[in-house]
Amino acid sequence: METTIFYIISAIILVFSVLTVTTTKILRAAVYLLFTLVATAAFYFMMEYNFLAAVQLTVYAGGIVVLIIFSILLTHQINLDLKKINSIKKITSGLVSLFGFILIGNIIYTHTFKATSSVIADTSVNEIGRTLLNYGDGGYILPFEVISVLLLAAMIGAIIIAKKK
Amino acid sequence: MIEGIEIQHIILVSSLMFFIGVYGFMTRKNLITMLMAIELMLNAVNINFVAFNKYLHPENMQGHFYSLFIIAIAAAEAAVAIAIIINLYRNLHSIDVEDVNNMKH
Numbered sequence: 001m002e003t004t005i006f007y008i009i010s011a012i013i014l015v016f017s018v019l020t021v022t023t024t025k026i027l028r029a030a031v032y033l034l035f036t037l038v039a040t041a042a043f044y045f046m047m048e049y050n051f052l053a054a055v056q057l058t059v060y061a062g063g064i065v066v067l068i069i070f071s072i073l074l075t076h077q078i079n080l081d082l083k084k085i086n087s088i089k090k091i092t093s094g095l096v097s098l099f100g101f102i103l104i105g106n107i108i109y110t111h112t113f114k115a116t117s118s119v120i121a122d123t124s125v126n127e128i129g130r131t132l133l134n135y136g137d138g139g140y141i142l143p144f145e146v147i148s149v150l151l152l153a154a155m156i157g158a159i160i161i162a163k164k165k
Numbered sequence: 166m167i168e169g170i171e172i173q174h175i176i177l178v179s180s181l182m183f184f185i186g187v188y189g190f191m192t193r194k195n196l197i198t199m200l201m202a203i204e205l206m207l208n209a210v211n212i213n214f215v216a217f218n219k220y221l222h223p224e225n226m227q228g229h230f231y232s233l234f235i236i237a238i239a240a241a242e243a244a245v246a247i248a249i250i251i252n253l254y255r256n257l258h259s260i261d262v263e264d265v266n267n268m269k270h
Contacts, residue, residue, distance in 0.1 A: 026198060089192060101184045
């Protein structure tokens with residue numbers, strides 16, 4: 001059962017990723033990207049990282065895609081047909097990507113992955129919150145605070161850049 | 166861990182997704198679609214982190230937290246990138262990378 005669901009989700013991810021980078025309508029590309037991100041959240045649900053899946057759905061699917069669609073609307077390109085790219089560029093980019101994939105795939109299949117332990121960590125929201133704000137061993141308080149400063153800086157920067165002169 | 170699925174399969178899916186993103190980044194000329202390709206790549210990396218965490222080191226959650234931070238950084242990056250794109254559109258009435266050569270020299 002789970003195997004079947006995994007392959008269905010993988011197929012959804014791959015098909016919609018390809019459509020995202022090949023479709024000629026820009027708004028459609030944004031919607032296909034949304035499908036890819038939701039399918040990724042399904043992966044996280046299958047691996048029982050429920051909090052991460054919820055973050056993926058709210059921040060990626062709910063935030064970034066809406067932001068991208070807004071920017072498409074603000075730049076008056078709803079019905080824009082993207083320019084055709086010449087086939088030489090298509091072929092060279094395709095070859096580079098294919099070469100990279102073959103390289104990585106080769107490494108994946110020759111390397112043996114070994115699990116270090118069979119103890120499964122507690123992934124409840126309670127435990128995640130404790131670890132994020134823990135300043136002892138294995139805590140993540142420093143990156144957490146740095147991210148908050150980064151988000152503030154990005155917000156101010158975005159306002160200053162986008163505001164009318 | 167997903168029942169009956171090897172880690173190699175998940176990594177293969179995510180690396181395919183990453184290279185689809187690379188292909189999109191190289192072929193697209195519109196800035197917004199290039200941003201979408203970058204989001205695809207970031208997403209593929211996130212899947213990798215989570216899969217390695219779940220399959221190889223299930224006793225701790227470093228991959229999980231890295232993915233969380235990557236998602237936060239991706240949000241900040243998208244916000245700034247879109248502010249720049251809107252500003253460019255206001256000045257040049259185009260968001261094609263080939264028209265954006267003001268700061269080239």
